[in-house]
Amino acid sequence: MGGEAPGSAPGTQDELNLGLLLFIPYRAMEKAVLDALDAAGYDITLAQARVFQRIDQDGSRITDLAEAAVLTKQTVGFLVDQLQRAGYVERTPDPRDGRARLVRVAPRGAAAVQASMRVVAEVEAQWTAYLGETRTAQLREALTILREITDPYQATDWRSKYNRG
Amino acid sequence: MGGEAPGSAPGTQDELNLGLLLFIPYRAMEKAVLDALDAAGYDITLAQARVFQRIDQDGSRITDLAEAAVLTKQTVGFLVDQLQRAGYVERTPDPRDGRARLVRVAPRGAAAVQASMRVVAEVEAQWTAYLGETRTAQLREALTILREITDPYQATDWRSKYNRG
């Protein structure tokens, strides 16, 4: 892998492409969180977690979750069904749109969030210890900016609270 | 999503956790590459690509690919079968270990790599234009360092070429 892996940027012998470089730590974080949740008795799958983590505090629509997770509405509906049956989320009618329903984090889901936040904090602390404060801050800054052009669901406040309010 | 999404680091109101921040651009890159490969006539699935991109130039073992991709050996074997049937990879016996076989990129696979490298370069250029050279360099630097403690398969040259040679 030290040489040029398939998918490397052209001309760079020992540099992986940014996609893979992003994936590696992401996958490590994901595994750490899932393992910890499992150990704590939360039976959440990878696919469920990837949808779950994008639920807005004020509730999210299936369509928006699908966009955010880059999945079809059907897939997200299927996963939300499971999360609902397991008690992690609940669905309420959207008062602003009779067709829609809002997916919200239920108490058991909030407890799982608490548990996962602890692990996330631990992992981030470990990363910071290795990278140093400065580089960690730079990493976060770059990623936050990058999000502006790579997040398919830019559900920032202007959209969820003004355009729909 | 502007507020605190489930999984956010504790105490941070508008900052997403690093895991999600990594995932968002990664997923964007992945989708761009897969879409381009599809348009170019390469029928590679997401799961196949995630394994494929970690194949070493000198060949990789199923076990190592599984470790790198955080999947079971069975799953990787299954995906490599598909890639092999489609002509993207080939398997050769490992001269150093009679039990093992080396998965190598086949000509058709190399062509797909060429195509994907073009897209990766485009996307990276777009990101650089948005982030600026400095922040992009910082991003790459931080991720490269982070890889040292988050890549489950640190298959750098010392391992593949010396420990086994």
Next chain:
DNA sequence: GATATTAGTCAGAATATCTGACTAGAATCG
């Protein structure tokens, strides 16, 4: 040389994901 490990496969089951078709509510437009 017996025992334990490791690489990989086979089989079967559970999960995840997609495409296509459909229902009901909302938005548009003349």
Next chain:
DNA sequence: CGATTCTAGTCAGATATTCTGACTAATATC
């Protein structure tokens, strides 16, 4: 308004992905 178009979500069916457990053959250990 009322017809048409669009949007949110679901139902059904087909694939694709991934896992656990059991197994074979080759290698490493003592």
